[in-house]
Amino acid sequence: MIADSYLHLRTELENALTGLLRLASEMRRDPSSLDTIHGLMTDIREPLLFVVVGEVKAGKSSLLNALFGQVFAKVDVLPATDRVYIFKYGAEEKSIEVSPQLTERYQPIDFLRNFNVVDTPGTNTMVPEHQKITEGFVPRADLALFVFSVVNPWTQSAWDFLHFVQKKWLKNVVFVLQQADLRNPTEIDVIRRHLQDTALQKLGFSPPIFAVSARKALAARTSMPPNEMLWKESEFGPLEDQINRTVTDSGARVLKLQSAARTAHVILGELAAEIRGSFAVIVRDEDNLARLEQLLQARKEQTQRQIAGFLRGVEQACARAATQGIKLLEEKLSFWKTWRLVWSRGDWQREFQTEVELKIRETVQPQVENAVQLLESDLRSLWPQLHDAIEMRFGSDVQSRVGKTVPDFARQRRDILQSVQLTLVERVAEKGTEEQLARMFRETATWLRLPAGVAAAGGIVALIAAMSSAAIADVTGVLAASAAVIGTIVAFSQRRKILGVYEKQMTAKQTELVQTIEGQMEHAIQLFYQDVAQTFQPLAAFCTAERQRYEPMLKRIEEIEGALIQLAGRLGRGE
Numbered sequence: 001m002i003a004d005s006y007l008h009l010r011t012e013l014e015n016a017l018t019g020l021l022r023l024a025s026e027m028r029r030d031p032s033s034l035d036t037i038h039g040l041m042t043d044i045r046e047p048l049l050f051v052v053v054g055e056v057k058a059g060k061s062s063l064l065n066a067l068f069g070q071v072f073a074k075v076d077v078l079p080a081t082d083r084v085y086i087f088k089y090g091a092e093e094k095s096i097e098v099s100p101q102l103t104e105r106y107q108p109i110d111f112l113r114n115f116n117v118v119d120t121p122g123t124n125t126m127v128p129e130h131q132k133i134t135e136g137f138v139p140r141a142d143l144a145l146f147v148f149s150v151v152n153p154w155t156q157s158a159w160d161f162l163h164f165v166q167k168k169w170l171k172n173v174v175f176v177l178q179q180a181d182l183r184n185p186t187e188i189d190v191i192r193r194h195l196q197d198t199a200l201q202k203l204g205f206s207p208p209i210f211a212v213s214a215r216k217a218l219a220a221r222t223s224m225p226p227n228e229m230l231w232k233e234s235e236f237g238p239l240e241d242q243i244n245r246t247v248t249d250s251g252a253r254v255l256k257l258q259s260a261a262r263t264a265h266v267i268l269g270e271l272a273a274e275i276r277g278s279f280a281v282i283v284r285d286e287d288n289l290a291r292l293e294q295l296l297q298a299r300k301e302q303t304q305r306q307i308a309g310f311l312r313g314v315e316q317a318c319a320r321a322a323t324q325g326i327k328l329l330e331e332k333l334s335f336w337k338t339w340r341l342v343w344s345r346g347d348w349q350r351e352f353q354t355e356v357e358l359k360i361r362e363t364v365q366p367q368v369e370n371a372v373q374l375l376e377s378d379l380r381s382l383w384p385q386l387h388d389a390i391e392m393r394f395g396s397d398v399q400s401r402v403g404k405t406v407p408d409f410a411r412q413r414r415d416i417l418q419s420v421q422l423t424l425v426e427r428v429a430e431k432g433t434e435e436q437l438a439r440m441f442r443e444t445a446t447w448l449r450l451p452a453g454v455a456a457a458g459g460i461v462a463l464i465a466a467m468s469s470a471a472i473a474d475v476t477g478v479l480a481a482s483a484a485v486i487g488t489i490v491a492f493s494q495r496r497k498i499l500g501v502y503e504k505q506m507t508a509k510q511t512e513l514v515q516t517i518e519g520q521m522e523h524a525i526q527l528f529y530q531d532v533a534q535t536f537q538p539l540a541a542f543c544t545a546e547r548q549r550y551e552p553m554l555k556r557i558e559e560i561e562g563a564l565i566q567l568a569g570r571l572g573r574g575e
Contacts, residue, residue: 002067002240003048003247007114009570010044013257013264016563017041020264023271023556033267040260047088047116048247051137054147055155056122059178059214063147064119066214066236067243068111069221084133087117102133122157142247144173150183150211153191159202172246173207175199180235181213210239258571265564272557279550286543289536292386299382300529306378307521310371315514317367322506324359368517375521379528386532 021037050067052060065071072087083101090106097103118137138144146158162170175195180188188211199206213234220230231237247253 002243005244006247009257013044013261013567016560017264019556019560020268040263043256044260047114048142049116049140050143051118051141052145053120055157058147058149060147062214063176063178064117066217072107072109085119087112089113142253143243145176146173147176147178150177150179150191174242175207175209177211178214180211181216208242212236212239254571261564261567268560275550275553279554282543282546289540296529303378303525310374311514311518313367314371314517317364318510318513321359321363322510325506326503
């Protein structure tokens with residue numbers, strides 16, 4: 001395709017401007033900025049203007065058809081009806097008479113989106129109006145093709161026309177020696193030298209001259225597949241290369257692209273500064289959030305370490321309560337009370353358990369309240385520290401995105417105490433201990449009642465026998481004494497057993513109670529720090545949303561920047 005290099009540059013710049021326009025729209029830039037980008041796109045989209053001049057029968061229309069690879073210009077138009085035609089793209093085919101000498105012809109042909117083509121009457125049939133119109137197109141043309149036929153290359157009318165065109169507008173002129181397949185190479189060389197000499201005399205310079213066969217070039221392009229041999233014979237390749245160079249090196253066109261690229265780079269720089277500035281704020285806020293999370297984590301670990309100190313008093317209180325319970329049980333199980341309990345039917349175990357529970361509550365409850373109070377004071381001290389950190393790291397610009405609700409310390413303290421009280425009731429007032437004591441005392445009573453009965457019976461027998469026979473009294477006395485000794489041994493053994501079991505139970509309860517209270521305080525700490533973390537969720541969510549919004553923009557900015565920098569280099573080199 002002709003003018004490929006220029007069209008590729010223009011397409012790349014269009015793509016960059018399209019991306020820039022989309023980016024500016026997403027950032028809700030003011031309408032004037034969007035209009036500027038639209039204007040740049042409109043300017044560079046202006047089709048290239050090609051003008052073809054030559055005598056009738058020189059092969060101008062055939063040349064145009066060959067250049068664009070399809071028949072769109074009429075061939076062999078009668079001179080009497082000839083006029084200036086400008087071919088443009090249109091969704092439907094139509095012609096508009098601009099004047100009696102100028103017609104705009106619209107055709108739905110894709111290449112006409114990029115090219116406006118002016119096909120002029122033969123120079124030997126031009127009337128003054130034709131010449132005036134044609135002269136008006138030549139200064140604006142990106143390429144002016146002056147066509148000479150090898151059949152009659154000595155015509156004067158083309159040179160007369162060139163005489164009326166100012167020489168400064170002839171910088172993009174290319175001479176085409178058409179119908180080259182009708183002459184042999186030697187004759188073509190002679191004609192080429194003649195054109196060069198004549199141009200030097202009349203114009204002061206010799207434009208590039210190409211001898212081609214438009215007929216063969218069109219046949220090569222329209223055949224399926226393209227006929228490479230015909231294309232080579234047509235000599236169209238060098239002509240197309242020259243057209244590409246001429247268009248790409250066209251000062252006005254390149255300057256327009258360069259200007260559009262520079263303006264786009266300035267606009268992009270403003271957008272990039274704004275986006276990168278906003279993204280830097282997001283990164284800074286995320287960094288500050290990470291630092292606050294580290295602060296919260298360190299503070300949480302510190303609070304958790306302090307629990308051990310808070311619970312030492314609770315643990316000591318539990319130990320004292322356990323010691324008091326054991327002493328109380330020892331008093332209940334004194335020697336004579338143990339013998340007496342053998343025959344007792346009272347619910348002393350329930351009374352004992354109630355008394356122990358009361359002592360544990362009286363001992364442990366104040367220590368628990370003190371520990372919870374210390375924990376509350378520790379947690380309350382964190383809140384002002386956090387707000388100071390927020391103010392220092394974020395300032396007032398994000399305060400609206402950080403929660404301002406202070407955690408309900410009083411509610412948390414109340415919940416902990418209620419939970420601990422319930423734990424005390426559940427752990428201390430368990431029926432298991434009471435039932436185990438009752439079972440062990442039933443066993444002890446069973447063991448003691450036999451020797452006690454023997455001792456009692458022996459004592460009675462010994463008393464009766466003493467009144468009748470000393471020997472019998474001695475035997476029964478020994479039997480009674482033995483039963484009493486055995487009962488005493490059993491009583492002390494069972495007493496030690498009961499105290500040992502109870503001590504183990506109290507130790508287990510103490511450990512379980514402390515662990516439960518510790519777990520409840522840990523749970524309270526977790527809830528507190530979750531509440532604190534929730535205050536930063538709006539800001540964290542905002543940062544996440546803004547990152548998702550700006551990261552793609554940053555990537556697109558980098559892509560557009562790269563494209564514009566590359567284009568600037570290629571436009572500077574004339575590529």
